[in-house]
Amino acid sequence: MVNINGGNILLDVDYILKKAGVGPNKVVADLGCGTSGHFVFPLSKAVGKHGRVYAVDILKIALESIARRVKIERAANVTTVWSNLEVFNATKIESSCLDITFLINTLFLSHKRLEIIREAARMLKRDGSLIVVDWQNLNIPFGPPAEERVKKELIINGAKNLGFKFDEEFLAGPYHYGLLFTKM
Numbered sequence: 001m002v003n004i005n006g007g008n009i010l011l012d013v014d015y016i017l018k019k020a021g022v023g024p025n026k027v028v029a030d031l032g033c034g035t036s037g038h039f040v041f042p043l044s045k046a047v048g049k050h051g052r053v054y055a056v057d058i059l060k061i062a063l064e065s066i067a068r069r070v071k072i073e074r075a076a077n078v079t080t081v082w083s084n085l086e087v088f089n090a091t092k093i094e095s096s097c098l099d100i101t102f103l104i105n106t107l108f109l110s111h112k113r114l115e116i117i118r119e120a121a122r123m124l125k126r127d128g129s130l131i132v133v134d135w136q137n138l139n140i141p142f143g144p145p146a147e148e149r150v151k152k153e154l155i156i157n158g159a160k161n162l163g164f165k166f167d168e169e170f171l172a173g174p175y176h177y178g179l180l181f182t183k184m
Contacts, residue, residue: 010173011104011173011176014042017043022043022046022047022100024051025048027054027097029054029055029098030104031091031106032104032116033056034057035059038104039102041069041075044073048077052077054078055079055081056081056085056091058085066080086116086119087115088118090119094123099124100131103130105133108135108144108148108150117132117159125183129180129181129182129183133176134152135150135176136176137149137151152179167181
């Protein structure tokens with residue numbers, strides 16, 4: 001679980017991984033993984049030694065932090081990848097090789113959201129899953145400003161236009177929505 005302010009749960013990591021269908025031998029990517037690996041390391045354990053986790057970010061310092069933790073935790077199934085997700089085919093991950101891609105608190109950081117989803121689609125296998133988790137439009141004293149929060153309807157419609165089937169919406173935590181898509 002991801003916590004803030006001494007224990008208030010922001011994201012239910014285990015629930016999100018279960019919703020995504022993460023399991024042994026899966027090949028997954030956390031796109032916009034950040035510095036802490038909140039999802040990278042639970043994913044590493046869930047896919048097991050024969051699975052693969054790609055930790056992707058544009059900030060090299062974030063990837064350096066993940067790489068240090070990979071060594072400490074001996075998470076040999078984690079590979080860090082530097083990329084600008086807003087640029088199609090920029091991510092050095094083979095097309096159609098991923099079972100699941102995660103965009104966790106990533107889309108609000110960009111105004112090129114559909115380009116990021118297009119890049120995620122490129123890497124996903126047919127029938128692969130895309131999980132988008134982002135901030136609900138709530139009046140709370142933390143998280144991104146209201147004008148930067150992503151309206152889920154825009155993501156649903158945009159993903160459909162990029163060849164995804166919208167499967168379901170779920171509550172990813174008290175302040176976040178989750179969206180599950182399948183690549184057609």
